[in-house]
Amino acid sequence: MTLEQFEQDIEALRSGALAAFTAAQTAEELEAARIQFLGDRSGLLKTVQQALGAISKEYKPAAGRAFNAIKQVLTDAHEARGKALSRSASPAADLDLTMPARRQWRGGIHPVTVVIDEIVAIFRELGFTVALGPQAESEWYNFGALNFPANHPAMDAHDTLYLKGDVLLRTHTSPVQIRTLQTFPPPIRILAPGDVYRRDFFDASHAPMFAQIEGLCVDEGISFVDLKAMLSNFARRFFGAAKTRFRPSYFPFTEPSAEMDVECQICHGAGCSVCKGTGWTEILGSGMVHPSVFEAAGVDAEKYSGWAFGMGPGRIAMQRYGIPDIRMLYDADVRFLEQVAE
Ligand SMILES: [Zn+2]
Numbered sequence: 570m571t572l573e574q575f576e577q578d579i580e581a582l583r584s585g586a587l588a589a590f591t592a593a594q595t596a597e598e599l600e601a602a603r604i605q606f607l608g609d610r611s612g613l614l615k616t617v618q619q620a621l622g623a624i625s626k627e628y629k630p631a632a633g634r635a636f637n638a639i640k641q642v643l644t645d646a647h648e649a650r651g652k653a654l655s656r657s658a659s660p661a662a663d664l665d666l667t668m669p670a671r672r673q674w675r676g677g678i679h680p681v682t683v684v685i686d687e688i689v690a691i692f693r694e695l696g697f698t699v700a701l702g703p704q705a706e707s708e709w710y711n712f713g714a715l716n717f718p719a720n721h722p723a724m725d726a727h728d729t730l731y732l733k734g735d736v737l738l739r740t741h742t743s744p745v746q747i748r749t750l751q752t753f754p755p756p757i758r759i760l761a762p763g764d765v766y767r768r769d770f771f772d773a774s775h776a777p778m779f780a781q782i783e784g785l786c787v788d789e790g791i792s793f794v795d796l797k798a799m800l801s802n803f804a805r806r807f808f809g810a811a812k813t814r815f816r817p818s819y820f821p822f823t824e825p826s827a828e829m830d831v832e833c834q835i836c837h838g839a840g841c842s843v844c845k846g847t848g849w850t851e852i853l854g855s856g857m858v859h860p861s862v863f864e865a866a867g868v869d870a871e872k873y874s875g876w877a878f879g880m881g882p883g884r885i886a887m888q889r890y891g892i893p894d895i896r897m898l899y900d901a902d903v904r905f906l907e908q909v910a911e
Pocket of ligand 1: 833834835836837838839840841842843844845846848849
């Protein structure tokens with residue numbers, strides 16, 4: 570036998586054995602392949618080893634090295650395939666298939682967040698972006714710049730949570746208006762959602778911390794007509810085909826100011842216990858930005874005008890989901906949240 574023939578035999582053994590090991594899908598199939606190629610009695614490796622004796626003396630060392638190399642390759646390949654098969658087989662063997670599945674924990678979005686996201690989505694189509702600000706504010710950002718007189722009762726420590734000196738937990742999201750006006754030149758269209766703090770006891774309709782969402786639109790030539798059009802459009806989108814009405818109101822930072830009501834979604838104007846018989850529910854406070862606010866923020870009040878609104882997404886969520894007690898929104902009781910989470 571020539572060395573060339575011997576090497577051809579080795580190559581045939583190599584490709585045949587590797588293909589058979591890879592094709593084996595069970596331990597039994599792999600064992601059959603092992604016997605066929607590596608078996609001690611009649612395996613092909615044994616046949617090749619016997620052929621080694623017929624190689625002439627001068628080629629014997631090279632043929633011997635080739636034989637040892639192929640033996641190692643095939644032994645390793647057989648071992649690796651065996652390990653792979655036992656890995657893929659063992660989980661099923663260890664598993665009790667009759668065991669009940671573990672219940673998946675599925676998260677949901679908090680009802681207040683759902684309401685905020687919907688409000689943001691509606692105003693985003695009108696060109697509004699979201700602006701955020703710090704929850705610990707100075708007295709000036711929270712009151713002074715928003716045209717609160719120095720002796721306003723809201724600044725009393727009985728109503729506002731002061732942290733240190735003139736630093737307090739913001740009582741509304743309106744300071745974000747000032748920070749935005751100081752940072753960006755008009756035109757401005759922002760929504761400012763976030764948590765605010767009041768010195769209230771927790772009861773069915775009050776919480777010391779609650780969510781608010783603020784809107785601000787500033788540009789040249791903005792009038793009360795824009796305010797009414799935008800907010801009425803929002804009410805139609807958010808509450809369906811609801812009627813709205815504006816009532817005169819007062820806020821230090823807007824002039825004129827108005828509360829917007831929408832037709833009660835429960836009784837559609839007929840009067841019920843939710844709307845206390847009026848047929849209307851109060852949704853938001855709004856108004857034209859007071860010139861003093863523009864001046865405090867360094868905006869030219871002769872050139873620019875604007876409107877702003879603020880509303881409580883918690884109250885809207887309570888109406889929408891029929892939640893009787895505001896504390897349920899903050900108790901983090903999963904049994905309750907599971908019923909309203911979307
Ligand atoms: Zn009603």
